[in-house]
Amino acid sequence: MTPExxxxxxxxxxxxxxAADGTEIVRRFAQPDFGRGFALVARIAALAEAAGHHPDLGLGWGYVTASLRTHAIQGLHLNDFILAARxxxxxDDQTSGDRSPVDRP
Structure with missing residues (x-):
């Protein structure tokens, strides 16, 4: 994908x-606790599996990080941007009160 x-x-x-090298896009998601972060990672994993496109994820107390790039081309592809939007x-669904199955008793 061209820089333009x-x-x-x-x-x-x-x-x-x-990213500084222009080969990936990254985002950090603030989370209120580890459990909500884990729930978001589970949602991202489901989306990634359905798309056949897998981000690198990080999880810690109060945050989730995601980075996307298409490994086969060592750079960015339209699919990276589509998955980022998903x-x-x-x-957005999580923060608007939509509870994940992980959150349910």
């Missing part, structure tokens, strides 16, 4: 940043 194409797509996912929607 990346620049055109980034505004659609404004909370994501382009991940954003999962985060």
């Amino acid at each position: 194409a990346v620049a055109d797509l980034l505004p659609a996912i404004p909370d994501w940043s382009l 991940i954003d929607q999962a985060f």
